[in-house]
Amino acid sequence: MFDVKESDFFDLEDEAFDTVMEPGIKFTGNIKFVKPFMIRCTVNGKIDATSDLVIDSMAEVNADINAARVLIKGVVHGNVNAKDLIFITSSGTVDGDISSKKVVLEPGSSFAGRCTMIKES
Numbered sequence: 001m002f003d004v005k006e007s008d009f010f011d012l013e014d015e016a017f018d019t020v021m022e023p024g025i026k027f028t029g030n031i032k033f034v035k036p037f038m039i040r041c042t043v044n045g046k047i048d049a050t051s052d053l054v055i056d057s058m059a060e061v062n063a064d065i066n067a068a069r070v071l072i073k074g075v076v077h078g079n080v081n082a083k084d085l086i087f088i089t090s091s092g093t094v095d096g097d098i099s100s101k102k103v104v105l106e107p108g109s110s111f112a113g114r115c116t117m118i119k120e121s
Contacts, residue, residue: 023058031063039074057091064096079113 018035021027025041032048040056047053049067059074069085072092080086082100090108099116 017054055092070100 017038019033020038021041021043023040026044027041028044030046030048031037031043034050036052036054037049038054038056039059039061041058042060042062044062047061047063047065047067049065051067052069053065053067053071055061055070055072055074055076057073060077061075062077064078065076065080066082068083070080070082070087072080072086072088072094074091075093075095077095079096080094080098080100082098084100085102085104086098086100087104088094088106088109088111090106092106093110095112097113097116098111099118101118101120103115103117105111
């Protein structure tokens, strides 16, 4: 069976994240980071990163996202650009365009937008 999950990304524990935005937070503005980052709350704005981003199942993000790898378990309204991987789990929803080298939509996920697969050079 073909396994697209990059185990190091999917096996990260909370301690592996430099920052975790917990439920109950409502953030509006721009977020920039260079170490793994997890969102479990409501975010409005823009996200720019050179590292990994996890949108947890409790999160709602209204933002355009640029990151290395993006794992979406919650809801994203906005365009998602990832250098290496976009993975939308069965609980994840994306309403916007996505672009990456690898894109995975698990059965049960929701996606409305255009998908662009970037060829590796």
